[in-house]
Amino acid sequence: MTTLFAPTPTAAPATGPGTSRRTRLTLARRLVRPESVLLVSGAALVPWLYVLARTLPSTARVGHWNVAWVGLDALEALGLLSTAALRRRGDDRHRLTAAATGALLVVDAWFDTVTAAPGGELAAAVAMALCAELPLAAVCAALALGRERRTVRDDRPLTPGMRPTRR
Known part of the structure; x- marks a missing residue:
């Protein structure tokens, strides 16, 4: 993996018949x-x-519409639960699940609003986007981009026999 991110050499090695694979x-x-x-x-x-944009029809009949939406919401639930569990354990991998979950929430808000019928359905989709999905996506983005969690062990060394305390 480190070879992917290594600086590019100024003089490339020879790649003739004598070089290895x-x-x-x-x-x-x-x-x-x-x-x-x-x-x-x-x-x-x-x-x-x-x-x-030029060739797709503006309307389409979709099979398994319910499966698509249930699947998306199930992924969001899994992302929220796994982010919470990882963060509660102090595992910095919660940033990865938070980033993915935030993206799913934004996608859900987008598709809810653009596929809603005018009227009450659109109003409900916009309300869900503004009051639930986008705020949760913002929380996920903050968790994904936030500083590393500090623990008592990071602040000062513990003295033997003393219990760690939170400030």
């Missing part, structure tokens, strides 16, 4: 950086968005 793979990993792949992929999506 491992050396060639290491060189390929250094030349194909994750940032480059992400940049090219993101840029390639821009014209695709135009194609989608």
